[in-house]
Amino acid sequence: MEEKLKNRHALAVSREYPQANFTWIISLILSLIFLGNSFSFKTGDMNMVLFAFFIAYLTTALFQFFIAWRMKHDLLGHGEIRKGTRRLGYVQLISLATGNVFAAAFAFNIINKRKTPEYTFAVYMFLTQLFVIAISAMNIFKPYVTDTFPVAMAVLLGIALFHVAVLIIVAKSVKEVEAPRSLGVVAVIVLLTAVTGNIFALLLGWSLLLKSMSNDRSRIMKWNVMWEKITRNSMAAMGMFFIILMLTISVVSRFTFDYDLAVANDYGNILQQPSLAYPFGTDNFGRDVFSRIVFGARISLIVGFASTVIPAVIGGFLGGIAGYYSTRTDNVIMRLLDILYAIPGILLAIAIIAAFGANTMNLIIALSVGSIPTYARTMRANVLMVSNYDFVDSARALGTSDMSIIFKQVVPNSMAPMIVKSTLTIGGAVIATSSLSYLGLGVEPHIPEWGNILRVGSTYLESHSYLAVFPGLAIILLVLSFNFLGDGLRDALDPRLD
Amino acid sequence: MGKRLLIMMLALIVVLAGCVKTKSDVSGEKESGETKGGGGSGKVTIELLGTSAGEEDMNIVRDQLIKNGFDVKLNIQPDYGSFKAQRDAGNYDIALSSWTTVTGNPDYAVRSLFKSDGDNSNINDSEVDGLIEKASTETPDEFKETYKQLEQRIVGVKAYIAPLYISFKAQGINNDVLNPDTVRLAKSRAIAWETIDFNDAAKRDAAALITQQAIGSLTSLDPIKGNDGSINTLNTNMYVRLVNLTDDDQVVSDGSLSYNYAIGDGNTDYYFILRDDINFAKVADGKAVDTGDRVGADDVVFSLNRAKDKDSVPDHRTYSLHESMKEVEIVTDIAELEEAKVSGGEGSVLEALGAGLESEISELVDDKTAADSSAGKYQVVKVTTKEAFPQVLNYLAHQSAGIVSKQQVESINTYDVAAFDVNKDIPYGDQRTVTEGATYDNHLYASGPYILVKKNDYQADFVKNPAYRAGSEFEPKISEVTVRFIEDADSSLSALRNGEIHLFNGVPETKYELVENDDKLVLQKNDSNAVTYLLFNGADREVAKSENLRKAVLYSINQDEFLNFYQGNKKKAYSTVSPLVDTGNELVADPAKVKEFLAEYRAE
CATH class of the missing domain: 3.40.190.10 (Periplasmic binding protein-like II)
Structure with a gap:
């Protein structure tokens, strides 16, 4: 009886079981989407490619359901997931071939019983690399590829192989709080591969260095706990994966994609349906929408990041000063910011763009200015709280200068909410960029930017809907990813939720 | 097994890598020839002014100019009012303009646009004035030749404008009502x-x-x-x-x-x-x-x-x-x-x-x-x-x-x-x-x-x-x-x-199909006298001084590409007279001439 109760508890606290369920449900939903799109209700034709995807995803979902059922059985019967069940994960890895990142992530997760943050990083690092290669490889169906393509692909493949090796080493040798010293060299090489934009490599390298070099157990534990909290949340991990994938693709596309295909008009290929050569079809000027979306990620990310970092820094600084000093300084700064706050952000942006012209730099400034006050308010609230803590008093007693106290003691301890807020508003910035371009106020119309692409698509919504669907999906996915990551970060960083 | 798979995968990649053509493979010699031929100091920047309604035409012009070795700066204004303000201020090299001859006679198509004292003219050319006056007194049989000469003077010889296309007129009617x-x-x-x-x-x-x-x-x-x-x-x-x-x-x-x-x-x-x-x-x-x-x-x-x-x-x-x-x-x-x-x-x-x-x-x-x-x-x-x-x-x-x-x-x-x-x-x-x-x-x-x-x-x-x-x-x-x-x-x-x-006059070319496929709508189509062209700045830019530069731009324009973009729903134009008088003039894009004129412009 007690055993049963214990096993029930094991099922309830298992982190892998909910993920298993999540995976089969989302695979099933995706398979249904493929099914719906494989059949044309107008003409009654079947799209065999999409139907094949439907079958593949359905199989994955059914197999995943089987694994989930086995896990439940194991947990209720034995209080833990048995080895045989974990081995099923190897079979589920095949789903990687269909691009089902949810099933693949789950499979990697279930295979390894001992989960360190390094293992998770290594898995996602490898997945990112694989997806980047897959996306870049779509170019071989084009009439021609850019000159650097063969070399770049070889390098990417080499890095991918190295990442597999690292993944195996990490799974085998990295422990909860320590790692073999020899891994330090590997860590440095992993860090180097982060130049492709693969932030997971950066995180893994840093984490490995920390564990192999440092003896500060509390620091390592803190690091572990934080990342465990973030990666426990499947959606946050997926969000982070997609953002980093977009980032890597933006860096790598420079060498694997041809910019001319995205901007040069090709009147022989106007409004082509999606095909292998043009995975997302071509637009009204015969430009490859797939290439345009890939290059558009760059602008969306740059503008999104920059228009979040700039107000975060300026607003953070002003908020820090306002929160720390007396009522007068506080009043002057905050009331001035209140005036700014009273102007609707998007209108201010439109006014700035209209006055100074449309280009990326002005776009960043226009979007930044409007969100300074909200960051200042967040920072000020935190500084008000933190500056009453004992360690601030002791620093003051030691005669430390105000500036030093603010920027060395107070601000670092007020950063967590700022980071969460930034992640959550970055999505808004991406939408604002696209909205302005959609209104014709963003970057020049021929430049591949997601809002621009969507604008062209919106006029062909009836006849060539794919022109609007794909850029729309890209915007939705990126914004959702930032929001999910933001939620995950909040859960991990917010002390109140501890 | 994993290793074998890996080797197979690598082999496949090598084979595929051998198959793909790189960009320079495809356009190798042509490209390198071009860079040698271009051999001047930097690219010429052309500022193209237009309204957001003409964004698509502007994109085509931009693309054609860039492919012919120009740099293009776009100046897109949201509405006709601000476009006109920019045009009056002279903030352009070429402006996307259009003209509709609502009176249906060729004199109106040239008088106010090209005569020295015309309301919309920035051209001062006595030969053009003479030809316009001469044609106005002639009967249709006689003026055909005069307008042909006039067109050649305006476009071919002096390149005051670069013609793009003639539009059709189309209106959609709700035939339920x-x-x-x-x-x-x-x-x-x-x-x-x-x-x-x-x-x-x-x-x-x-x-x-x-x-x-x-x-x-x-x-x-x-x-x-x-x-x-x-x-x-x-x-x-x-x-x-x-x-x-x-x-x-x-x-x-x-x-x-x-x-x-x-x-x-x-x-x-x-x-x-x-x-x-x-x-x-x-x-x-x-x-x-x-x-x-x-x-x-x-x-x-x-x-x-x-x-x-x-x-x-x-x-x-x-x-x-x-x-x-x-x-x-x-x-x-x-x-x-x-x-x-x-x-x-x-x-x-x-x-x-x-x-x-x-x-x-x-x-x-x-x-x-x-x-x-x-x-x-x-x-x-x-x-x-x-x-x-x-x-x-x-x-x-x-x-x-x-x-x-x-x-x-x-x-x-x-x-x-x-x-x-x-x-x-x-x-x-x-x-x-x-x-x-x-x-x-x-x-x-x-x-x-x-x-x-x-x-x-x-x-x-x-x-x-x-x-x-x-x-x-x-x-x-x-x-x-x-x-x-x-x-x-x-x-x-x-x-x-x-x-x-119930009635919409001006269905866009790219939307004809939608109207035709709608059961309750009827699409009426007719020729029109609307000509879209690029107007060169006549006052204070480089294009105003250099005929060679204007001609380089003129011969960059490929009207076939416009026809392609509009799915054949446009006609070729040579000047604003084209829809009214069949003069037989035609503008043919010629990248070789563009290079020639650009080189001459640089030598000026």
Whole structure:
């Protein structure tokens, strides 16, 4: 009886079981989407490619359901997931071939019983690399590829192989709080591969260095706990994966994609349906929408990041000063910011763009200015709280200068909410960029930017809907990813939720 | 097994890598040749000005210029007003412009654009002026060659403009509501509302015809004070003219104020015999009422005299169309008509004017109230041109030659023209007087089939003139017409498809298919005189000084690509005359010439 109760508890606290369920449900939903799109209700034709995807995803979902059922059985019967069940994960890895990142992530997760943050990083690092290669490889169906393509692909493949090796080493040798010293060299090489934009490599390298070099157990534990909290949340991990994938693709596309295909008009290929050569079809000027979306990620990310970092820094600084000093300084700064706050952000942006012209730099400034006050308010609230803590008093007693106290003691301890807020508003910035371009106020119309692409698509919504669907999906996915990551970060960083 | 898979994968990649062609493989030699040939210092930057409505054309031009080794800076303005401000300020190298010859004659297509003293001209070339003047006096057979030379001078020799294409005209009609056979689509003239009828004739008085136009700010409802898209259709339907254009640009008396017209021998005298069944209408209490005041010869003389006189009103926008007229007078001496011979034919002017009339011309009267067609008492107006100029008839068919009420206009326009103050004086036809609100004071006198009752930012409401040829086949069928102001073509199309409007003139080329595939819509297509071209800055940029640079841009333009983009729904153009006169000139893109001219430009 007690055993049963214990096993029930094991099922309830298992982190892998909910993920298993999540995976089969989302695979099933995706398979249904493929099914719906494989059949044309107008003409009654079947799209065999999409139907094949439907079958593949359905199989994955059914197999995943089987694994989930086995896990439940194991947990209720034995209080833990048995080895045989974990081995099923190897079979589920095949789903990687269909691009089902949810099933693949789950499979990697279930295979390894001992989960360190390094293992998770290594898995996602490898997945990112694989997806980047897959996306870049779509170019071989084009009439021609850019000159650097063969070399770049070889390098990417080499890095991918190295990442597999690292993944195996990490799974085998990295422990909860320590790692073999020899891994330090590997860590440095992993860090180097982060130049492709693969932030997971950066995180893994840093984490490995920390564990192999440092003896500060509390620091390592803190690091572990934080990342465990973030990666426990499947959606946050997926969000982070997609953002980093977009980032890597933006860096790598420079060498694997041809910019001319995205901007040069090709009147022989106007409004082509999606095909292998043009995975997302071509637009009204015969430009490859797939290439345009890939290059558009760059602008969306740059503008999104920059228009979040700039107000975060300026607003953070002003908020820090306002929160720390007396009522007068506080009043002057905050009331001035209140005036700014009273102007609707998007209108201010439109006014700035209209006055100074449309280009990326002005776009960043226009979007930044409007969100300074909200960051200042967040920072000020935190500084008000933190500056009453004992360690601030002791620093003051030691005669430390105000500036030093603010920027060395107070601000670092007020950063967590700022980071969460930034992640959550970055999505808004991406939408604002696209909205302005959609209104014709963003970057020049021929430049591949997601809002621009969507604008062209919106006029062909009836006849060539794919022109609007794909850029729309890209915007939705990126914004959702930032929001999910933001939620995950909040859960991990917010002390109140501890 | 894993290793074997890995090796297989690697092998596959190597094989695939061998298969793919790189960009330089594909365009290797051509490309390297180009870079060598280009060998100058940096790229020439061209600033291209346009409105966001012309974004697609701008993109094509940008692409073509870039492929020919230019750098392009886009200057996209949200609306025509700011575009015009930028153009007037000279902030462009090339401006995307368009021209529609609404009078249907070639003289109008060149006079104001290319003549040194034209209203819209930035060209000062005496040879061009000479050719325009020469062509204007010639008959269609003769002027073909002259216009050919003129085109070659403007485009091929001097490259003042770079032509892009000729548009078609297309309108979508809701055939659930309207009878498509009653809706005209003319090549040049604005649409005539009076012929339009519902499928169900019983609805004529119960429902309104709802149509659309892009611009909601009306320049002026005084016909001579405007000549643009905001008022062309409205004034055409509000004021009757001496003659009209058919759908294929022939001058006729149908639907006009005249029964007949005749051209006197020598092509300088033009005679019009007037109808007696049209009265002016005015608006009272939101309804159109018959003023009892007939549209007569004195109104015609007054209207045409003020049309040709630059100083008759402040802000006169159309005098250059009517400058060819020397004199307008009422003919009272029947002997004059008997003596005058018709141009290029047998018989007297009197016979020509009397052809097909109910009762023979027995008397010509000066006073319009004395005219009575059934009793043989007619009014005749004679227009004399400075030189032989047969195309004057096209100008008389233009909306700016609409007949206004002498008595009403004189009673409103009491201000001094030289000291006119736009804030204080309210001229006849000012849109403020018909806009809902405090300034509303409708003083319009309409001689045409419809009269404007009121407007706001969203629509203008018209009602039919009760005294416009009542009982005849030209009596307006539908009693109310509403014009919605919808700026965006795609929104207008949506409005047409969901039944909000019944008629949409200006379906975009890329959307023909949508209209054709919609069961409740009919698409009408016709040729048009609208030409889109690039205007070079004539004042203070490099392109103004260097003919070679202009030519380099000119030969970068590939009209076939425009035709491709518009799915064949455009025609090639050589100048604004192209849709009117088949001169046989054609612009052929030539990258070799571009390089040549660019090299010469750099050597300058």
